[in-house]
Amino acid sequence: MSEATVIKPDLQFVNEIIKGGGESLKKCYQCATCSVVCNVTPEGNPFPRKEMVLAQWGQKDKLIASADVWLCHQCSDCTAYCPRGAKPGEVLNAIRKQSIKEVAMVPFFAKIATDPKWIWLLFAIPMVLFYMIMPYKSIDAVPLNNEGKMAYHFFMPVFPHIDVTFMLTALFAAVSAFVGITRLWSGMKKNAAGAQGTGSPFSHIVPAFTQIFAHKKFTDCNVSKLRKWGHLLLFYAFAGLFVVTVWAVGYLYGHEFFHIPAFGPFHFGEAPYPNSDPVKWLALASSVAFAAGALIILLNRLGNAAKAGMGSYFDWVFLTIVIGVGATGMGSWALRLAEMKIGYIVYYFHLVLVWSLFAYAPYSKFAHVFYRTTAMVFARYTGREVKAPNAGSVTEAGVQPAAQ
Ligand code: SF4
Ligand code: SF4
Incomplete structure (x- = not known):
């Protein structure tokens, strides 16, 4: 029996x-x-x-x-x-x-990043942090540069204020992501007990990344076709802004420690950089892609709400931070060009939102970057990847049954 x-x-x-x-x-x-x-x-x-x-x-x-x-x-x-x-x-x-x-490595962060009850604390932490470290508590007290113009690096010095804060934040996010990925991986292994791995898990990282760079899986979706383009633009905007950050660090410390002078269009050691510098062009292109991607995702979400659902607080708080980063970044840039001091306040909120994006990355919706990638590598490793071409599927013409 x-x-x-x-x-x-x-x-x-x-x-x-x-x-x-x-x-x-x-x-x-x-x-x-x-x-x-x-x-x-x-x-x-x-x-x-x-x-x-x-x-x-x-x-x-x-x-x-x-x-x-x-x-x-x-x-x-x-x-x-x-x-x-x-x-x-x-x-x-x-x-x-x-x-x-x-x-989550720090469950408290996961709690405030996922529960609407704690939204005030989610933003209060970076707001207090940046308020504490800003050298001038009044925007009227911030000095002008040699040309008598506004300069955000007087309002919030690059070193040590921004560099040290963001380096520590990036380190915290990287360690959190690493801990989360290793915990998820061992959980997946336990759940898939009996599944045989093929080769080393590391040998599946590059093919998974290739798939992610092309956003191939999104192409298979039908109801939210536009979502692929919004997601793709955001993905490459983040990559572009990452390159811009590394580039700016290279300008600053390349000049400071290795005495590399400005040459051609490359302005080592000079901040803010002139609009002719290629780093500015990359920053602008990435910002436009960022804004366009966020807008497409927002419109797609609202337009498909009846069919696909409105999403939860978890989705919306992340989307709000992403849109906020783009809006305050472009807003503070435009206000500095217009020499309007309110730009300092917009820049302050920009720093708050950028910090929120990175510090909470392994605890918010952003974490899908780490965990979906881990699952895709795991699926390849265990051979759980391909849907047979004759399987049932949905196309724009409707549900297609499996071939006999
Ligand atoms: S489970 Fe649903 S939402 Fe997820 S990929 Fe499949 S169809 Fe899309
Ligand atoms: S099994 Fe049927 S009822 Fe349940 S979620 Fe899927 S489609 Fe809906």
Whole structure:
């Protein structure tokens, strides 16, 4: 006689999912339409149907370190086609939020980055930090430069104020991400016990990155087609701004320590740089891509709300920070050109938002950069990657059944 399996549901976990944007979870009646229409899932043991039942049953251990939960690209095809309005795309997003909390190095940061109750503290921390370190507490007291013009580096000196603050923040974010990635990886290994790895996990990093750089998985999504372009623009804008930061550090310390003089269009040691410097052009191009990407994602989210859901606080606080970084960055630049002192205040908020973006990166929606990449490497490593070409799928013409 076969033995009965006793399932112990974690009701607190179920409630957390429901509170975190997965309130439609209980509507699911396991028809599996979502797994058929998902163009991103692997064919064998596909998501998100099984995640819906595991979430209903409160199977926390199986979900918080599940590679499949992170392989979902939140394209919302499943949500649009679910006959019960159970919004599986939103439920998976709520599970990912719990996963971030579970693997967090500093749970307090995960708490304030994911719970609307703590939004005031989320921003109060960097606001107090930058207020404490700013040399002048009144914008009228900030001196002008030799040409009698506004200069943000008098308002907030690059060294040590900005450099030390952001280097420590980047170090904290990098260590947090590393801890989160290693915890997620060992959880995924435990969950996939029995799955055989192919070669070394490191050999799968470059192919996964190639896929990410081209945003191939987003191409398979149908309901939110525009989302790929918004996401792609934001992705390359972040890459461009990262290069700009490294470039500016090179200008500053290349001149300071190695006495490299300004030559041609490259202005070592001179800040602010003239508009003819290529670093300015890259900064401008990245900022425009940043603003355009954020706007596309915002409009796509609002335009598809009826079919794909409005998203949760978790999505919106991140999108607000991203849009805020772009708006205050361009605003402070324009106000400095116009010699309007209110630019100092806008620049202060720009620093607050940039700090929030990086410090909370492994604890907020931004964490998908680390954890989805980890899941994609894991999927390749364990051979859980490719959907067969004849599998059921959804196209703009509707649901296509699996070939016989
Ligand atoms: S399509 Fe909806 S009801 Fe059907 S299994 Fe998926 S989530 Fe459940
Ligand atoms: S949101 Fe998109 S990727 Fe995620 S399960 Fe649904 S259809 Fe698949």
